[in-house]
Amino acid sequence: xxxxxxxxxxxxGAFALSACEQSSGNDxxxxxxxxxxxxxxxxxxxxxxxxxxxxxxxxxxxxxGEKPERIDLLRGLGKSLVRAKRNTxxxxxxxxxxxxxxxxxxxxxxxxxxxxxxxxxxxxxTTLDSIPPTHETFKRxxxxxxxxxxxxxxxxADSFYEIAVGLTTQPASVMNNWGYSKxxxxxxxxxxxxxxxxxxxDPALFTAxxxxxxxxxxxxxxxxxxLPVSQTERAQLLYxxxxxxxxxxxxxxxxxxxxxxxxxxxxxxxxxxRSLRALETKVSG
Numbered sequence: 639x640x641x642x643x644x645x646x647x648x649x650x651g652a653f654a655l656s657a658c659e660q661s662s663g664n665d666x667x668x669x670x671x672x673x674x675x676x677x678x679x680x681x682x683x684x685x686x687x688x689x690x691x692x693x694x695x696x697x698x699x700x701x702x703g704e705k706p707e708r709i710d711l712l713r714g715l716g717k718s719l720v721r722a723k724r725n726t727x728x729x730x731x732x733x734x735x736x737x738x739x740x741x742x743x744x745x746x747x748x749x750x751x752x753x754x755x756x757x758x759x760x761x762x763x764t765t766l767d768s769i770p771p772t773h774e775t776f777k778r779x780x781x782x783x784x785x786x787x788x789x790x791x792x793x794x795a796d797s798f799y800e801i802a803v804g805l806t807t808q809p810a811s812v813m814n815n816w817g818y819s820k821x822x823x824x825x826x827x828x829x830x831x832x833x834x835x836x837x838x839x840d841p842a843l844f845t846a847x848x849x850x851x852x853x854x855x856x857x858x859x860x861x862x863x864x865l866p867v868s869q870t871e872r873a874q875l876l877y878x879x880x881x882x883x884x885x886x887x888x889x890x891x892x893x894x895x896x897x898x899x900x901x902x903x904x905x906x907x908x909x910x911x912r913s914l915r916a917l918e919t920k921v922s923g
Contacts (some may be wrong), residue, residue, distance in 0.1 A: 691722035725756040743773040774807040810840035829853040841866045855882025873903035
């Protein structure tokens with residue numbers, strides 16, 4: 639009588655063991671899937687930040703080809719295209735992303751960014767207008783300011799730049815943009831203040847230093863401000879100031895600044911030498 643019971647127990651044990659093995663196998667598969675997801679995420683981040691932009695584009699194009707429904711891979715492709723300055727393609731991908739079922743307001747901001755880079759200002763404005771006012775980010779307001787600039791709506795531009803500055807801990811680049819906006823309008827003192835603030839925030843931002851010299855030159859102030867500069871940068875700024883003086887009709891001052899630039903530069907300063915020769919030829923002629 640014990641044999642059927644023993645057989646039943648053995649069969650039950652075999653099924654239990656089989657189920658246990660299957661469960662363990664599933665757990666292992668899931669564990670490997672989790673590891674693969676983590677590895678893929680890390681690789682995606684590396685491709686976005688450290689790789690050559692065109693290599694990143696190729697990587698994400700392959701990934702999207704394999705998994706076209708993955709919005710994170712589409713975003714990676716869009717960002718990589720922007721980094722590679724392939725703006726027309728970037729607009730196409732970001733448009734596709736905004737039509738995805740999981741698209742966010744930040745995706746629409748990124749589309750507006752790509753449109754501005756592609757010089758599609760009207761469409762960029764339409765895209766920004768479609769984003770709820772409750773979506774308040776630095777990037778959104780920086781783009782709003784740039785669009786307002788393109789429309790020469792200075793009041794709106796100033797308002798958006800001011801909001802953008804308040805939404806970031808690294809405002810140097812937006813201060814530089816705001817200063818350039820003031821420079822374009824002819825508000826040279828206002829531009830000078832903003833460029834000075836930008837350099838104070840980021841002493842390595844040479845564009846702001848060069849723009850600061852332009853703003854001073856436009857006011858016929860041809861002395862270099864006190865700035866943290868290398869010898870090469872100092873020569874470049876003297877060159878910019880010299881050209882500004884010549885443009886204003888202060889030729890003798892401009893010539894002196896160009897000579898200072900040539901003497902200051904640690905190597906041969908071809909642009910300054912060429913400008914000096916052209917100036918000398920014009921004067922002698």
